[in-house]
Amino acid sequence: MKSCLECIPCFVRQTLDAARMATDNEELHERILKHVLSDLQEIDWAQSPPEVAARIHRIIREHTDAVDPYRDIKDHSTRKAEELCAKWGGASLRNGDSFDKAARLAIAGNIIDFGAKRSVSDDEIEAAITDSLDAPIAGDGIAALQAEVEAADSILYLADNAGETVFDRLFIGQMPREKVTYVVKGVPCVNDATLEDAQQAGLTEIVEVIDNGSDAPGTVLPTCSKEFVDRFYGSDLVISKGQGNYESLSHVNHNIAFLLKAKCAPVAEDAGCEVGSLVIRIRKTTNSK
Amino acid sequence: MKSCLECIPCFVRQTLDAARMATDNEELHERILKHVLSDLQEIDWAQSPPEVAARIHRIIREHTDAVDPYRDIKDHSTRKAEELCAKWGGASLRNGDSFDKAARLAIAGNIIDFGAKRSVSDDEIEAAITDSLDAPIAGDGIAALQAEVEAADSILYLADNAGETVFDRLFIGQMPREKVTYVVKGVPCVNDATLEDAQQAGLTEIVEVIDNGSDAPGTVLPTCSKEFVDRFYGSDLVISKGQGNYESLSHVNHNIAFLLKAKCAPVAEDAGCEVGSLVIRIRKTTNSK
Numbered sequence: 001m002k003s004c005l006e007c008i009p010c011f012v013r014q015t016l017d018a019a020r021m022a023t024d025n026e027e028l029h030e031r032i033l034k035h036v037l038s039d040l041q042e043i044d045w046a047q048s049p050p051e052v053a054a055r056i057h058r059i060i061r062e063h064t065d066a067v068d069p070y071r072d073i074k075d076h077s078t079r080k081a082e083e084l085c086a087k088w089g090g091a092s093l094r095n096g097d098s099f100d101k102a103a104r105l106a107i108a109g110n111i112i113d114f115g116a117k118r119s120v121s122d123d124e125i126e127a128a129i130t131d132s133l134d135a136p137i138a139g140d141g142i143a144a145l146q147a148e149v150e151a152a153d154s155i156l157y158l159a160d161n162a163g164e165t166v167f168d169r170l171f172i173g174q175m176p177r178e179k180v181t182y183v184v185k186g187v188p189c190v191n192d193a194t195l196e197d198a199q200q201a202g203l204t205e206i207v208e209v210i211d212n213g214s215d216a217p218g219t220v221l222p223t224c225s226k227e228f229v230d231r232f233y234g235s236d237l238v239i240s241k242g243q244g245n246y247e248s249l250s251h252v253n254h255n256i257a258f259l260l261k262a263k264c265a266p267v268a269e270d271a272g273c274e275v276g277s278l279v280i281r282i283r284k285t286t287n288s289k
Numbered sequence: 290m291k292s293c294l295e296c297i298p299c300f301v302r303q304t305l306d307a308a309r310m311a312t313d314n315e316e317l318h319e320r321i322l323k324h325v326l327s328d329l330q331e332i333d334w335a336q337s338p339p340e341v342a343a344r345i346h347r348i349i350r351e352h353t354d355a356v357d358p359y360r361d362i363k364d365h366s367t368r369k370a371e372e373l374c375a376k377w378g379g380a381s382l383r384n385g386d387s388f389d390k391a392a393r394l395a396i397a398g399n400i401i402d403f404g405a406k407r408s409v410s411d412d413e414i415e416a417a418i419t420d421s422l423d424a425p426i427a428g429d430g431i432a433a434l435q436a437e438v439e440a441a442d443s444i445l446y447l448a449d450n451a452g453e454t455v456f457d458r459l460f461i462g463q464m465p466r467e468k469v470t471y472v473v474k475g476v477p478c479v480n481d482a483t484l485e486d487a488q489q490a491g492l493t494e495i496v497e498v499i500d501n502g503s504d505a506p507g508t509v510l511p512t513c514s515k516e517f518v519d520r521f522y523g524s525d526l527v528i529s530k531g532q533g534n535y536e537s538l539s540h541v542n543h544n545i546a547f548l549l550k551a552k553c554a555p556v557a558e559d560a561g562c563e564v565g566s567l568v569i570r571i572r573k574t575t576n577s578k
Contacts, residue, residue, distance in 0.1 A: 012301045013302075026294075
């Protein structure tokens with residue numbers, strides 16, 4: 001999915017948020033913001049939003065020495081998600097046969113996104129989780145997703161945000177675990193999950209966890225490690241969580257099941273749904289590229 | 290009130306919204322947005338947000354021939370406000386003794402602001418009006434405002450947005466009308482009220498209506514006509530509606546009663562209230578400038 005004019009105000013807002021997370025130095029906030037305003041004038045509209053966002057976050061890292069500015073927020077999100085998970089019967093789900101419910105929780109958990117929005121309150125997370133249990137699912141439906149999961153021998157599950165990881169763990173618990181590899185980002189970017197977040201959410205205890213070698217808040221294949229790209233194309237099915245992964249992979253020719261909450265108009269339009277929808281979009285490999 | 294970094298994402302969002310209102314030409318949207326991104330790098334932080342916004346809207350006018358891009362939205366807002374006004378007893382208020390209720394409606398009507406937010410739905414307007422009737426008022430209170438109105442011989446009432454004008458008419462109906470002059474913008478900017486909007490809302494039938502000669506979405510005195518500035522300093526009391534007027538006049542040494550709904554964090558912080566609050570702030574002339 002290409003970037004569009006609508007993305008620009010969002011990039012600028014995200015720059016300010018991330019700069020403030022990275023440093024308390026207000027002069028640096030201004031310097032970073034002006035650097036990004038300048039950079040955005042040269043934007044290549046063929047790039048996906050996560051490609052542009054990756055550039056922005058590289059600029060922020062150039063100006064600061066922050067390694068993982070969203071660390072505290074990510075830790076809090078994971079704790080909050082564990083609470084909600086306990087409340088919504090996570091324990092029973094873990095061993096139960098509840099693909100539908102677990103899929104809904106995993107998609108709804110995608111609300112924990114500090115890239116698409118300035119902040120997400122605990123109340124918003126709780127409401128999204130509660131509402132998801134009987135919300136309509138736009139697109140291809142949970143049954144179709146379940147059929148894809150059953151048919152695949154190898155599944156690459158691309159994580160999105162920390163906290164959401166807890167719901168991913170529940171959902172992966174509904175799949176034959178030996179099929180599944182969970183993929184996190186190589187470098188911290190916004191609140192995207194890294195290995196540390198996957199460990200905190202207990203993913204490393206149930207499946208293989210690898211990182212994609214990239215610093216983009218999505219899966220921008222040219223920025224990923226060769227090892228990851230080989231695993232990507234070698235997998236029977238990729239489960240892609242969230243907007244950033246959707247934006248960067250929607251044009252990629254492979255078997256991909258996109259699971260996301262559509263949080264902005266350009267993504268909702270591209271995915272053919274309303275803003276706020278829970279979406280499953282299944283893309284099948286075609287022979288013609 | 291000075292601009293701050295927080296204003297930048299909002300300026301960029303407002304640029305895109307206003308460019309889209311002004312023309313359907315997508316190439317122009319991009320050209321305008323890049324022109325503004327460039328201009329914002331040279332921002333003078335001593336300027337108030339409406340001063341910067343006025344520059345932005347001048348850039349948009351340079352690129353397009355749109356005279357009043359928000360005309361249809363403003364007409365709709367006025368009609369919607371008349372509906373709500375009828376529903377909330379506007380007719381009885383018009384001749385009644387309900388300063389408190391009319392003040393609340395006039396402040397709540399300030400939600401009809403397409404500068405602070407991308408869009409405002411009819412439902413949001415209705416909810417804001419309904420909630421205002423028993424919401425707490427931050428700041429100096431309605432009784433203090435009423436005392437100022439009673440003590441003043443001449444009142445300059447600075448309009449903010451079209452639609453809000455209808456509630457202003459109700460509120461002015463609670464004052465000795467001969468004291469009051471209603472002030473609109475000299476040039477259309479976002480959905481700020483101009484003479485046409487004041488006429489539609491029936492203001493011209495009850496009080497003198499003048500324009501301030503300015504194209505800024507606020508009251509930036511150096512951009513106003515000499516006639517207006519003389520009237521401003523010659524009045525006993527200025528009633529200033531909305532964020533734009535607050536942002537541009539909060540530092541001005543004169544008797545000013547600010548009535549607004551605080552719609553963003555920098556304004557709420559400056560006004561000493563929570564975001565979303567209905568606020569009355571009364572500023573008295575001091576001898577030391």
